[in-house]
Amino acid sequence: MNQPTHSSLPVDAQMLRDKDALLANYHKTRDISVRMTADLEVEDQVIQTCEDVSPTKWHLAHTTWFFETFILLQFDQSYTPFNDQFEYLFNSYYNAVGPQFYRPERGFLSRPTVTEVHCYRRHVDEHVERCIRQMYEADWLKAAAILETGIHHEQQHQELILTDIKEVLSHHPMHPAPFAGPPKREVQDASDLDWLSFEGGLTSIGRHIGEGEPFAYDNEGPLHQHMLTPFEIACRPITNGEFLGFVADGGYDSPLLWLSDGWAARQNHAWTHPHHWHCQDGEWFQYTLHGLKPLVKEEPVCHISYFEANAYANWCNARLPTEFEWEHASRGYASHDGNFFDCSKDPHTGKVRGPSPTVSAAAPQSLADPFGSVWEWTQSQYAPYPSYVAAQGALGEYNGKFMCNQFVLRGGSCATPYGHVRHTYRNFFPPNARWQFSGLRLARYV
């Protein structure tokens, strides 16, 4: 953060500017979490319907706990915790910090109330502001990186707040619509499914991590060479309409299209269509954060597991791209240029709008929507890059310990906060996960 490149200023002045910029980003990010949940009922924010999802108020508290634990308790000797129990209640999985409240019972936590959680947020925000402002350079060099990590961490939880509340409310037979609908837009036909060709050979994957580099998670590095076989990749994600073809053709009843574990999951959970789809009297609907809506065939298919993505690809004699192919193919596209979640309220209703995946028209021989829209499952199991070393201390638990039985997703979704993803960004979920905004883009060998 304290980069020599822009230090024509004296160190102190530069540090002040850096603090200004980072704290502005901090407060902006923190504020988004508050605004995006402002239209939810208190009752909505308490419920946990399965181990994977957490209550909204837990997310709001946990992201706060992150700053309290890693900034305030590290750098402010005079700070006393807002509540002694919160270290235990809101630690997600950091064994280096201490024991954690049992994850499947986060929905049993009657207290703190939503109101108290907002008090906690304001309390920590004030202390973080003061602590950072008063910090000398030696601490600042360390704290700045953690503060930036905390901001990105909060952005990740903003997406989880959306996917989790969607999951929670979807259990309700009345299909509540907590958010206003997306802005009216022309639904356009999806482009033809064109293919882009790549020659293969050695390519650079990932990026340098560490001091003096722009922010990235440790799992995005080190930068290294990877050998690619010639391949083709589809110009856009698969749409709901195309996926309906798979459904209609008996894709969910054809074990030969599925991975063995995938078929077992399909049987155990009686999957017959993507998550959040409903068939009523022969018409297809999709539960969205603005209620139950007719399925839009032109939009990307969403809320599918890796297993369904993989079966779909087998059905059309294609495959999913590797994460390396994806990264190689998307190089040169602007990662902030997509349909990301933006918490600004609808000017007409004053309400926050729920996210919704879209698909754009692809220019000839170029990728449509590589960023935003839907997370794209890759066929790459989540693994460390060569020479990867996890960060020291508790933050080393952030990424590395999950490198097992998960698949990498790339590109970001309509529920990802604006500005959060990069070309090298590696999201990851178990192959049976369906509650994220996850879709697919096809690839094939030449």
Next chain:
Amino acid sequence: MNQPTHSSLPVDAQMLRDKDALLANYHKTRDISVRMTADLEVEDQVIQTCEDVSPTKWHLAHTTWFFETFILLQFDQSYTPFNDQFEYLFNSYYNAVGPQFYRPERGFLSRPTVTEVHCYRRHVDEHVERCIRQMYEADWLKAAAILETGIHHEQQHQELILTDIKEVLSHHPMHPAPFAGPPKREVQDASDLDWLSFEGGLTSIGRHIGEGEPFAYDNEGPLHQHMLTPFEIACRPITNGEFLGFVADGGYDSPLLWLSDGWAARQNHAWTHPHHWHCQDGEWFQYTLHGLKPLVKEEPVCHISYFEANAYANWCNARLPTEFEWEHASRGYASHDGNFFDCSKDPHTGKVRGPSPTVSAAAPQSLADPFGSVWEWTQSQYAPYPSYVAAQGALGEYNGKFMCNQFVLRGGSCATPYGHVRHTYRNFFPPNARWQFSGLRLARYV
């Protein structure tokens, strides 16, 4: 209800008086449900920690649904339901009414909110008032009995609200105290454990059910003769102090004291003491609705399963009474004369007081606390009395279909609303249930 015995008045005038009395009781009971939950946080009222317990707001809505379904939709042709979905959401187990929302997921119901549930209550209360007032005699003869059943039904749920919220909040490591403590009182030593002797022979059990009789549940009848063997019964319930003796003597590690199913339950759940007890640094505490408090040895032991009650009785070479012995022995004691739950607020704090079991000094050769204090497990499995016939229609599902794998408890507890129980009252729970205010009183053969 329209009883000839007090009909010196013309029929119409008598009906008006009956309506006045019953509606007054209706509103008083409905009001208690509101007041007793007024100090709970909204968050508290959403949570379900296991299938047995229901969220507070579910209880508040379900008791309302009862009147909407069995009074308004039966007797008011012009009534339209407050919300079409509520028939499904708040039907507990009445198959004759229709399908029911899946019980283990009541805690997933984000909506209606607590505020909306209170609207629903007020809406139904107003319509019940109007409906009853406008009712002609033919309907009134039917409706009065159902209205009275609904009032008693709501009282049962008032006790469940207390036991369920205690269960829910007990999962929280911070031991929240939603209610004010009980009034200060002198803790007195428990009386000696004296025994009262009874000769046996034929005795009358239960009571007449039906028109012209004061209210009772159908399971309390018919009145019939039962043959008793000579027996003795203890003058008071077993205390915490006495139960500590069982704990200290290894009662929880002695399989020979336990029923086979009881030992399996003790092993599966790792029971080592009554529910809601905590041992911290060698000191015993008990979680109460006014927080974690030192265990009072003089108070009746509470929150034990039938299995624990039975093991304790074996440990001291005694047994539990049958429900027939209990009813025979308690005849002559006033059933409204106990430590029942009373929703009146604490005059000093203005807050509702949480219930707490007590024990009184027993007069010589008489029972202390047969009513109120703790529900007393009997050794009688819950079964129909000879010639029992369940009520017609949906209300026939109220009692009869549960006559399997449950044991009868008698006497009422400190969480039972004042005026709710009778000598013939038969409460019932499965033998592993511990979240009720359940204790024990010993018996033995001579």
Next chain:
Amino acid sequence: MNQPTHSSLPVDAQMLRDKDALLANYHKTRDISVRMTADLEVEDQVIQTCEDVSPTKWHLAHTTWFFETFILLQFDQSYTPFNDQFEYLFNSYYNAVGPQFYRPERGFLSRPTVTEVHCYRRHVDEHVERCIRQMYEADWLKAAAILETGIHHEQQHQELILTDIKEVLSHHPMHPAPFAGPPKREVQDASDLDWLSFEGGLTSIGRHIGEGEPFAYDNEGPLHQHMLTPFEIACRPITNGEFLGFVADGGYDSPLLWLSDGWAARQNHAWTHPHHWHCQDGEWFQYTLHGLKPLVKEEPVCHISYFEANAYANWCNARLPTEFEWEHASRGYASHDGNFFDCSKDPHTGKVRGPSPTVSAAAPQSLADPFGSVWEWTQSQYAPYPSYVAAQGALGEYNGKFMCNQFVLRGGSCATPYGHVRHTYRNFFPPNARWQFSGLRLARYV
């Protein structure tokens, strides 16, 4: 056993005669266990398909362990166990003896082999013979009662061997037929369903238990008075044909006919007909120990749970009898006079015949088949009789600790060994048990 009433002989001579008689019975019973399993494959005898059923070889070893533990190790100082591990492996549930191998994993016990189990049986039989022969009078007075209990215990396991192997083999899609079919017999139409009336009033239930009395289990006593309401009981059990009426009328889809726990069981297990029934192309078959056979409508319905028996009774506006009514009504019928299991081989094939329930023509105003045929579910939950005291020592665990969440069955079945049951005999199983030869007989109030 050493009863003064037949002691015109000198004590020693009487004891020798008693020993002769009891040992003859011992060897005859032990021999039946061997013969009845002789046609099974070794593979059949290893398998356990659920916690309730045990492998054949486990039964053969456990009944042997009973005599080794309670006779040889008690009365023969010089005896060393056949194998030190067997105390642990073949103890069923006697906590007073010591810990037990985990019941759900009895099917994981590769060793001892079937051959070794038979060695164990012969070893114990020889030592029991010698031990009893050499025993002096003081020991004999104690040992005789235990030996007799052990014989009855082995008879109970003979029935379990049959029901368990039927359950195990029923999981096989090839429907193996380990036993020869029953003797050819004329299938006769079932009698009309006549009713026998009883006046009610006090009746004697159970019997005296203890020294000088013929053998009975402790749960059959004490003899006591019970008050009966006037009732009627059906002259014969319900037949397969009658039960098909219930199936055809949607009985399995009518929750209002079922107990609450029963409906839950029916839903969880997807019951749509009695256990061991199969519908193939619209024809009904029943799996029997002599293979898959067309359902015989005239035979008693069998392999139903208490829940199904109760639902059936509700369907025809009747009920199940109490065990007291059953005992009262069956007094005067010969308990050895039924269709019991007899291990004698088929004279034509030389093979043991598999048991099969039958129904006889009832004489006017008398019960058909109260004993043998099928176990008849009663509505009585299994509970101690007044003043019941379990036996001292480990054998006190035989009956008393199971008095919870079980229902009493009366009368014995076609799989019960000849000579095993009595008027006062109380069999008991949980209400969801279906793998026994259990059926029903209706009762009703007048």
Next chain:
Amino acid sequence: MNQPTHSSLPVDAQMLRDKDALLANYHKTRDISVRMTADLEVEDQVIQTCEDVSPTKWHLAHTTWFFETFILLQFDQSYTPFNDQFEYLFNSYYNAVGPQFYRPERGFLSRPTVTEVHCYRRHVDEHVERCIRQMYEADWLKAAAILETGIHHEQQHQELILTDIKEVLSHHPMHPAPFAGPPKREVQDASDLDWLSFEGGLTSIGRHIGEGEPFAYDNEGPLHQHMLTPFEIACRPITNGEFLGFVADGGYDSPLLWLSDGWAARQNHAWTHPHHWHCQDGEWFQYTLHGLKPLVKEEPVCHISYFEANAYANWCNARLPTEFEWEHASRGYASHDGNFFDCSKDPHTGKVRGPSPTVSAAAPQSLADPFGSVWEWTQSQYAPYPSYVAAQGALGEYNGKFMCNQFVLRGGSCATPYGHVRHTYRNFFPPNARWQFSGLRLARYV
């Protein structure tokens, strides 16, 4: 198989020679399966203790079903199945063939008996011999490849027979020893843990698959280039003694050493040491196929999950090799030169010897025991190589559909049949699997 390179003979003569060779291999392999199970009791061969393991008799039948299904029913028009039910009973997971008997209940299959399974084997062997002998060239070209696959398939099941029976018998508290002990040998100290260095760069991975190539599974191809980072690999596997150091240092109580899923598995299953280890009075023992034996510190650690291997590597600041590093490093070592399972009987006892992992002295700067001894977990999740295409037809289900949530193991174990593995051989198991002979070898970046 019908390779141009050795076809100086006329086609027919060459085909006869090829048939001779392949059938000889067929019969030799089939015979080993019989001999290796000859000392097991019938009872041992029936039991399944968890879904992963199958009964011995199921393996013996399934490998036979493979030849019946893919050779006889494909190439012999006149063949009728030995038993119509076997297609269903012994199909493991080939959805293209048809439905499969429910895997977790293979241990419920009483029939066919072990004796009948051996009849089935002989029947199929005779028909395979005849069928192959009578086959014309067109069929032979297809059948030869399938026959060879079937032989390798049977070898895989030979290893599973050993690991499964070890798992089954390990549940027995008497620690049965079905096989004779390994030959007496000098236990030698393990070599120092030296490291071999490799430079990295592009390397060839895998091999050509298909006609004219020596046998390999489809998952070993295609041959392709992979980019390696410079690395070091340990000269030998980790020993029991070294792993004891991890145990003693609290490795099983240090969540920071474990993957997140690994720590969950360790908690759920209460792992505190490798599978099949036992600590008795402070001494360590290991259950082996020749009984419970003192742990030999010099032997490779075995029966550990990927999670344990990974945690161990973290504990010593190293890591597991990728499968590419492993393949690169092991090139040049003879893959038949290891401690493989050999079914020849012990000359002294005439009994088959149970396998046991060993470690050899490593020559300087070379790998000890890359083949045989223990399967070595790699950090590579099991994934398709670039351009991988599964085989057509049912055999396409052999490998590809398992490429999810499994990790690759390399090198073969002491339970792998002699001649079965190759440099390119990819074994795979889920990361929590412990019942295989699986150990680890360390790697690190330079």
